[in-house]
Amino acid sequence: MATKIPGVFEKDLEDLIKKSKVLVVGAGGIGCELLKNLVLSGFSNIEIVDLDTIDVSNLNRQFLFHKQHVGKSKAQVARNSALNFNPDANIVAHHTSIISADFGVNYFKQFTLVMNALDNRAARNHVNRMCLASEVPLIESGTAGYEGQVELIKKGETKCYECDPKPAAKTYPGCTIRNTPSEPIHCIVWAKHLFNQLFGEIDADEEVSPDTEDPEAVGDAGAKAAASEATANGDVVRTSTRAWASACGYDPRKLFAKFFDADIRYLISMSDLWKTRKAPQPLVWDTLSDAVAGSSKETDGGGLKDQRVWSVAECARVFERSVRELKTKFDAAVEKDEHLVWDKDDKPAMDFVAACANIRAHVFSIPEKSRFDIKSMAGNIIPAIATSNAIVAGLVVLHAIHVLQARFSSCQTVYLRKKPNHRDQMIVPEKYLTAPNPTCPVCSPKPQRTIGLDVTKMTVAEFEEAVLKKTLNMSAMVDVMVEASGSVIISSEEGETEANNDKPLEELGVKDGAILVADDYLQQYTLRLIISHRVSARDGPEFEILDQKDLPQPPAPDAAASATDAAEEKMETNGNGNGDVGTPDSKKRKVDSSDESLPAKKVRTDEKSTDKVPEVEEVYLD
Numbered sequence: 001m002a003t004k005i006p007g008v009f010e011k012d013l014e015d016l017i018k019k020s021k022v023l024v025v026g027a028g029g030i031g032c033e034l035l036k037n038l039v040l041s042g043f044s045n046i047e048i049v050d051l052d053t054i055d056v057s058n059l060n061r062q063f064l065f066h067k068q069h070v071g072k073s074k075a076q077v078a079r080n081s082a083l084n085f086n087p088d089a090n091i092v093a094h095h096t097s098i099i100s101a102d103f104g105v106n107y108f109k110q111f112t113l114v115m116n117a118l119d120n121r122a123a124r125n126h127v128n129r130m131c132l133a134s135e136v137p138l139i140e141s142g143t144a145g146y147e148g149q150v151e152l153i154k155k156g157e158t159k160c161y162e163c164d165p166k167p168a169a170k171t172y173p174g175c176t177i178r179n180t181p182s183e184p185i186h187c188i189v190w191a192k193h194l195f196n197q198l199f200g201e202i203d204a205d206e207e208v209s210p211d212t213e214d215p216e217a218v219g220d221a222g223a224k225a226a227a228s229e230a231t232a233n234g235d236v237v238r239t240s241t242r243a244w245a246s247a248c249g250y251d252p253r254k255l256f257a258k259f260f261d262a263d264i265r266y267l268i269s270m271s272d273l274w275k276t277r278k279a280p281q282p283l284v285w286d287t288l289s290d291a292v293a294g295s296s297k298e299t300d301g302g303g304l305k306d307q308r309v310w311s312v313a314e315c316a317r318v319f320e321r322s323v324r325e326l327k328t329k330f331d332a333a334v335e336k337d338e339h340l341v342w343d344k345d346d347k348p349a350m351d352f353v354a355a356c357a358n359i360r361a362h363v364f365s366i367p368e369k370s371r372f373d374i375k376s377m378a379g380n381i382i383p384a385i386a387t388s389n390a391i392v393a394g395l396v397v398l399h400a401i402h403v404l405q406a407r408f409s410s411c412q413t414v415y416l417r418k419k420p421n422h423r424d425q426m427i428v429p430e431k432y433l434t435a436p437n438p439t440c441p442v443c444s445p446k447p448q449r450t451i452g453l454d455v456t457k458m459t460v461a462e463f464e465e466a467v468l469k470k471t472l473n474m475s476a477m478v479d480v481m482v483e484a485s486g487s488v489i490i491s492s493e494e495g496e497t498e499a500n501n502d503k504p505l506e507e508l509g510v511k512d513g514a515i516l517v518a519d520d521y522l523q524q525y526t527l528r529l530i531i532s533h534r535v536s537a538r539d540g541p542e543f544e545i546l547d548q549k550d551l552p553q554p555p556a557p558d559a560a561a562s563a564t565d566a567a568e569e570k571m572e573t574n575g576n577g578n579g580d581v582g583t584p585d586s587k588k589r590k591v592d593s594s595d596e597s598l599p600a601k602k603v604r605t606d607e608k609s610t611d612k613v614p615e616v617e618e619v620y621l622d
């Protein structure tokens, strides 16, 4: 065992390692490698947190897990497996989310160092804030296929995780998704929205029915369509998709008839939409049934089922089966006051999306895709590469050792590249630590943000959910006060301000130019929010973080590639070779890169920044 071989580390370092207490957040692809490395390097006080259980799809690269562990806690099993390398190590496992009031600032303060091995922006933002508040160094890491990155985040000395704006998730206009899809991805997004409308968390932005307010369907086309539907069905009452599905008992054939026939006929009646594009073709279940029967020969025709494009009849059959399976699961969830959450690794959920996406693609004459391809696109998957995780986890330990030795100047961000650069390097360190962004909304001394929104329309509850939690990543323990009057409009104490929830902000004295102070007790983070009133446009965003518009935005993918080389070139010419802390790279400007062809992992959001490889975030598999 490495820890027992004398001379691997100097005695002083060995002692530092032994004395240290470290936290690993995430026991997935990087986390497993990292935990094993830490134990083998002599770290003996380790806590590991992971909220998830082991999935069979983890086994190809998360080597602390084996077949018999499927379904068990990742953190617990990772601990037990790692103890085999050094039974004397003290490893504490937590099977829960790091975003929990159980892990407050005092919890973080006990660690010498925190290491993230996460896969999503929300958790990374949260740990970033907790480490800033507790002044514990954080090593952030991530991989995306062959690429990867490791960086140190140390309060006041380096950029924090939120110093650079992250590109927004790739989104598609609602009317393209609902009315005029032209690419497979549009149908896949629609299918995922349909999943949520039927079985998941309902989101008003994820409507799936025809959008009668489509600006392209000029004039009263929508009304005409509605009227024509009224004459056809004698009923234009628009109920929610969920209510309608419940009313018809989630009968797969009725659902099919609505989504792939009635709704499509409705769309066709919005004739302006089809002046310059091919109109869709409605599908009728009964005309498919022969094909369904006939298709079974094809289905059995060898090859990997996942990698073959299903016929539309096969899709219909998969649709019928998956709706029934999901309905059973959904009923069980509803009993517990829950709903389903779409997961690419959940068979009926994935089958449902694959079938719906392909049926819709067929209706709109868009090329259909195999289930395998749809899974990659819907799950925003970049294949995880075990060796990338291993390299990155190794680099994390090297950074950890530098941190223990207080050699922060050796902790420049390191990038794992897909191809060697012009100096034949695949593992490329920055020349310097990158200094914090003085206007960072998180780590600057007086963080503030300007939010454009319609104070007459946005309610307090919407503000809390969409702005504070989803966008600014605040926890549930947040109080919001109007600075001028001192009145509290959102309180973390239950029952104190619930009466405000449905009121528009204006009614509570939040007018144009008002300043709100949002105080997050869990994250020990206070943010001033300057409210800029603007009348909401029908197709515009509900709100905007206005300061972000002035910040450098990520270039297009091609530009990013050349910016990368340019930035690296510049590092060489400007570099002094030792990367001292506090030597801000005034001449070198970090260039954000964004490759929209790299889809984000899970549906959350998608972001990337920094110069050489996309930054760690949920695009990364591990």
Ligand SMILES: Nc1ncnc2c1ncn2[C@@H]1O[C@H](COP(=O)(O)OP(=O)(O)OP(=O)(O)O)[C@@H](O)[C@H]1O
Residues within 6 Å of the ligand: 025, 026, 027, 028, 029, 030, 031, 049, 050, 051, 052, 055, 057, 058, 074, 096, 097, 098, 099, 117, 118, 119, 120, 123, 384, 620, 621, 622
């Ligand atoms: N808030 C959180 N608290 C604790 N652990 C988290 C949190 N968010 C994510 N994780 C964990 O971080 C790990 C990231 O690892 P990885 O990227 O390999 O994901 P995975 O879920 O194992 O793989 P895949 O998503 O590809 O199936 C996961 O095990 C995940 O459960």
Ligand SMILES: [Zn+2]
Residues within 6 Å of the ligand: 159, 160, 161, 162, 163, 164, 436, 437, 440, 441, 442, 443, 444
């Ligand atoms: Zn910052």
